[in-house]
Amino acid sequence: MTKKLEELFKEDLNVINIGLESFAENLKDEGYNAVQVDWKPPAGGDKEMAGLLDDIEKLSEKIKAANEKAVEKMQKSEPVVVDVQTAKDALPDFEGKMILHAAPPEKWEDMSGPMQGAAIGACIYEGWADDEESARELLDAGEVTFDAAHHHNAVGPMTGIVSPSMPVWVVENKTYGNKAFTTLNEGLGKVLRFGANGPEVIEKLKWMENTLGPALGEALRKTEEGINLKNITSQALHMGDEVHNRNKAATSLFIREITPFLLETDYSNDVIKDIIEFMGGNEHFYLNLSMPASKATMDAAHGIEYSTVLTAMARNGVRFGIRVSGLGDEWFVGQAQKVDGLYFPGYTEEDACRDLGDSTISETAAVGGFAMAAAPAIVGFVGGTVSDSIRFTRDMYEITVDENDNFTIPPLNFRGTPTGIDLLKIIETGILPAINTGIAHKEPGIGQIGAGLVDPPEECFRSAIRAFAQKYIK
């Protein structure tokens, strides 16, 4: 009887929804007739952008084919972690007193507070300086070369600092042969990646260099084909992670896979126990595997002529930059924004550094903020409500090329995550990529003070469109 009335109600009710698409989607999920009406003017009524979109429209077939190719490469990529090596051995063109950092490239004197703090820590850790003062002298004198980690096939969370002796995960894209690298996750709190650089930070980095890295490397070399990160991410999205700011399930799954191989190494049970407890004591441990998996995926999709798919988004605490597949290695930049988030006790927005880190490679690769609907429990960490998390993902379908074959979202009836961010669609709709992120203190040496949600600056997408028109419309 209940069923019958419900059905009659459904047949009679037709909804035309103007505004948020998710309301119409909810009605459709329940079996009602609902139509979504999109009433926004293209490019938000901006005449310059609307004109450029009109010009670019002539290339639409070429662009469509190029974007399909880019997304096909994303879908077919197979990132596998195969080893842990020292950064100086693993990364290309990484020699001498060089420090890498989160993109876009920035000069020492222009860097954000936490990035300077982490660079100072790296100088002490490498033995190039004895203390903060002598490290500052060295850096002020220009004796250390800086570069973006992205330029060396690497990505780093938050400040993204990589110095030569640090161990890095070696992730190989089995389909296309390219590699990507990221340091090992240090845990939360006072850690180098958030700009902390005290003795306990350096001591932990030394343990990671001398024990953690070599042991995990030995274990990975004992696996026959490495550990498949695409598989782990795919499972973790069904377990409440989005593998940017929630990595709890993925961390557990990774520990479960690597432990039997750790037991095959020559390390003592005491050391193996320390390693398992270190990995298990940090719910974000997998972030530093998720990131190179995304980087290895996006590098394969980079450099396709006419493609308007974003292949990198990154923030350094001062500027936010993007790269576009069809526009070579140029960074299109704008000011990094303030993060809207939840702060740890004792801190407020006043204390926060602007948006920071290469970890937005996650969103670029169809996870992170783009998969938030898979991770409702994340709102306890980054703020917002559960319906926000659904809405963020749903909105991202408006600015992407395809739906993911491998990463699916149970609460959205196993719909694939929004895949391949299309620069043109961002300008057309005015919808910006959804990003979630950690928040660093703005002063060097302190560390993480919260986590939240952040918008990229519109400016970088507008610069990229101008460059696209200039390059392809003769």
Place this chain on the structure above:
Amino acid sequence: MTKKLEELFKEDLNVINIGLESFAENLKDEGYNAVQVDWKPPAGGDKEMAGLLDDIEKLSEKIKAANEKAVEKMQKSEPVVVDVQTAKDALPDFEGKMILHAAPPEKWEDMSGPMQGAAIGACIYEGWADDEESARELLDAGEVTFDAAHHHNAVGPMTGIVSPSMPVWVVENKTYGNKAFTTLNEGLGKVLRFGANGPEVIEKLKWMENTLGPALGEALRKTEEGINLKNITSQALHMGDEVHNRNKAATSLFIREITPFLLETDYSNDVIKDIIEFMGGNEHFYLNLSMPASKATMDAAHGIEYSTVLTAMARNGVRFGIRVSGLGDEWFVGQAQKVDGLYFPGYTEEDACRDLGDSTISETAAVGGFAMAAAPAIVGFVGGTVSDSIRFTRDMYEITVDENDNFTIPPLNFRGTPTGIDLLKIIETGILPAINTGIAHKEPGIGQIGAGLVDPPEECFRSAIRAFAQKYIK
């Protein structure tokens, strides 16, 4: 602009919903005004039941207080796994040639096919018989005593067979001091609990008795306070599990917690590696920890005079039985139902045994089917749709006393799971408890052939109401 129109729309729209509550709930989640109207006649218009409900209404204050006490005990229970011991050492009143099985109690000759198959396997495993034929002779001759595992503080999945030499988890309710026991999970496929009894089944049971059980017991004794199962379940519900038919996250979390202690035992790394791979190779490993955690919780809430809260639901492949807190140890029974589910390739409903196993202790304890909204990915295993999984949980609020303080559901905005099934509300509303379950082949010796959803028989609730009226209304 979008926001503003949306808000105006919300203020103007008032919905009166008749029928499925979930539609009104969805509107309310989006911020609309929606009112649910319940239009069903009490007890579905059944005069006998409506009359009994009227009579019982006079006791409503006493019942309310008793049910609050029962639920308080559920909420405050703290199940912790502290050891693995042999069943004959751990379980009360478990001596001689005795085999325990899933409730309600059943005679050998009346048992379902898989339960007979598992009992035969247990006789061979214990060395009471050499083969199937001699085991049948022994059993036909009545030389083995049978009893429900529930009568010995134990619960078992599917056939629930426990014989004296099997290792069992020892779970202690730290708040109330009572203990509960379950055998260790054997994995999927051809396993004793689904009635399989071939040589490979017996061989695996022997390895579990001689290696797995003792090693896990030694590891648990090295923990200071055991491993807290309430914590693991609570986390797992935020990771897509409902800890009855989806235990993937909980299994990973348990492995992560016990591994460091396994490394402290005297077992060799080869053996520890085997154990970790055995646990990690079975996504349902945690089911046999979730079950005694639920049993330890529900036993604490049993025996409260006037309480109409169910303290056990169980199926033996022939009959379905319930126990009620205020009605002592009697089982109120009805015919076990056919399961509506997904079958493994090569099997159909024709091959299926009726509903089977003590694992419905999960639903009784506010997880399993009652927490399905937390586990949308389960529909790939038990069938149905994602919106069904949300609806099952939402409907269960209609027949429960409270919402859980410890187990919350992210997709429902962290609402607590429906807790404390109230016999009176089942009769009043006609809504039956939502149960998900594995499906065993009806013939002995084959094993699992699928998983799905099943209704309890209404009959058992009606018998219980009659008994309640008889006991409390003089």
